[in-house]
Amino acid sequence: MDIPQELIEIYHLLRHQQERIYELHKSLRAVTEVLHKHGLGSEYAQSYEAIGSSEVALDYDGRLRLIDETIRSLMDA
Numbered sequence: 001m002d003i004p005q006e007l008i009e010i011y012h013l014l015r016h017q018q019e020r021i022y023e024l025h026k027s028l029r030a031v032t033e034v035l036h037k038h039g040l041g042s043e044y045a046q047s048y049e050a051i052g053s054s055e056v057a058l059d060y061d062g063r064l065r066l067i068d069e070t071i072r073s074l075m076d077a
Contacts, residue, residue, distance in 0.1 A: 008074045015067045022060040 004074050004077055008071055011067055011071045018063055
């Protein structure tokens with residue numbers, strides 16, 4: 001296997017891992033939202049604000065786009 005192909009496979013693995021992290025983030029956000037709705041302590045409200053922010057979700061989207069662009073450029077090379 002040549003180096004560009006190995007890099008492509010590594011980036012595919014990285015993309016898969018980022019997708020899983022994003023799914024975990026969404027699950028954790030859902031849990032904190034439920035806890036927040038049931039009034040289970042101020043620490044959950046603070047976690048909810050940090051975990052639920054749009055900025056965090058957009059960061060995942062940007063990382064996935066960057067990985068996709070890298071894969072495309074490696075495939076074109």
